[in-house]
Amino acid sequence: MHDYQAPDGLLRDKIILITGAGAGIGAQAARTYASYGATCILLGRTVSKLEAVYDEIVSAGDTEPAIIPLDIKGATAKNYEDMARTLEEQFGRLDGVLHNASILGHLSTFEDIPEQEWQDVIQTNLNGTALMTQKLLPVLRLSDAASVVFTTSSVGRQGRAFWGTYAVSKFATEGMMQVLACEYENRNVRFNCINPGGTRTSMRASAFPAEDPQTLKTPADIMPLYLYLMGKDSQTVNGKSLDCQPK
Numbered sequence: 521m522h523d524y525q526a527p528d529g530l531l532r533d534k535i536i537l538i539t540g541a542g543a544g545i546g547a548q549a550a551r552t553y554a555s556y557g558a559t560c561i562l563l564g565r566t567v568s569k570l571e572a573v574y575d576e577i578v579s580a581g582d583t584e585p586a587i588i589p590l591d592i593k594g595a596t597a598k599n600y601e602d603m604a605r606t607l608e609e610q611f612g613r614l615d616g617v618l619h620n621a622s623i624l625g626h627l628s629t630f631e632d633i634p635e636q637e638w639q640d641v642i643q644t645n646l647n648g649t650a651l652m653t654q655k656l657l658p659v660l661r662l663s664d665a666a667s668v669v670f671t672t673s674s675v676g677r678q679g680r681a682f683w684g685t686y687a688v689s690k691f692a693t694e695g696m697m698q699v700l701a702c703e704y705e706n707r708n709v710r711f712n713c714i715n716p717g718g719t720r721t722s723m724r725a726s727a728f729p730a731e732d733p734q735t736l737k738t739p740a741d742i743m744p745l746y747l748y749l750m751g752k753d754s755q756t757v758n759g760k761s762l763d764c765q766p767k
C-alpha cells in the first residue's frame with residue numbers, strides 16, 4: 521500500500537490530530553491530510569513552526585486547522601485529559617491520531633548513553649505517546665471509525681548497534697500498538713504502525729550526517745501509506761506494522 525492512490529476527499533469531515541506537525545514528516549502529513557479534506561489538529565512544541573504549517577494549509581484553501589502547543593516531554597496526564605476534553609467540546613469526536621513526534625538522542629554505545637538522555641527519549645517517544653493515547657481513547661471511541669497510527673522505525677524491529685534508546689522506544693511502540701490492537705479488535709478504533717524508512721528530514725540528517733539527502737525519499741513521496749492508514753480503505757487493517765518503502 522506504499523503506492524496507494526487516495527481518492528479525492530478521502531478524509532473529508534475527519535478530525536485528525538498530528539503530533540510533531542511543525543516539521544519533517546509530520547508537517548507534510550498535516551498538509552496532505554488537509555488537502556484530502558481533514559480538519560487537522562497540529563500538535564507540537566515550537567509554535568512558530570505550527571503557525572507556518574497552519575498558514576500553508578489555509579493558503580492552499582483547505583479546512584482551517586487548529587493548533588495545540590505542547591511539549592510532550594514535559595506534559596502530564598492532566599494536560600492530556602484537558603486536551604481530550606477540549607477536543608470533545610470543539611469537535612465532538614476524534615477520527616484519527618498520527619503519533620509522529622519523536623527525538624533521536626545521540627548515537628552511542630549502550631554503555632555511554634547518558635541517564636538524562638535515556639529519560640528524555642523514552643519520555644518523548646514512549647511515555648508521552650502512551651499517556652496521550654490513553655487519555656484520547658474516550659474521544660476516539662466517539663468516532664464511527666477511528667485510526668491511530670504510531671510511527672516506528674526499522675530499528676524498532678531489529679536492534680542495531682549504537683541506536684540504543686531510540687531503538688528501545690520504537691520496539692516498545694510496536695508492542696503498545698499490538699496490545700491496543702488486540703484490546704480493540706472488532707471495535708471502532710484501530711491501531712497500526714507506520715515505518716517511513718529513510719526520509720529527507722532533519723532527524724535523518726543528524727543520524728547520517730555524511731549521507732547525500734538527495735538520495736532519499738522526501739516526506740511528500742511517502743504520503744500514500746499515511747493516507748491509506750488514515751482513510752476508509754484500510755478500515756479492516758488493525759495491528760499491522762507497514763513500510764512506506766518496502767525492500
Ligand SMILES: NC(=O)c1ccc[n+]([C@@H]2O[C@H](COP(=O)([O-])OP(=O)(O)OC[C@H]3O[C@@H](n4cnc5c(N)ncnc54)[C@H](OP(=O)(O)O)[C@@H]3O)[C@@H](O)[C@H]2O)c1
Pocket residue numbers: 539540541542543544545546563564565566569590591592593594619620621622623644671672673674715716717718719720721722723724
Ligand atoms: N526521517 C527518517 O528517516 C525516519 C525514519 C524512520 C522513522 N522516522 C520517524 O518518523 C517520525 C518523524 O520523523 P522526522 O524525520 O520527520 O523528524 P523531525 O524532522 O526531527 O521532526 C520531528 C517532529 O517532532 C517534534 N517533536 C520532537 N519532540 C517533541 C516534543 N517533546 N513535543 C512535541 N513535539 C516534538 C519536532 O518539533 P520541533 O520541530 O519543534 O523540534 C518535529 O516537529 C519520528 O517518529 C521518527 O522517529 C523517521
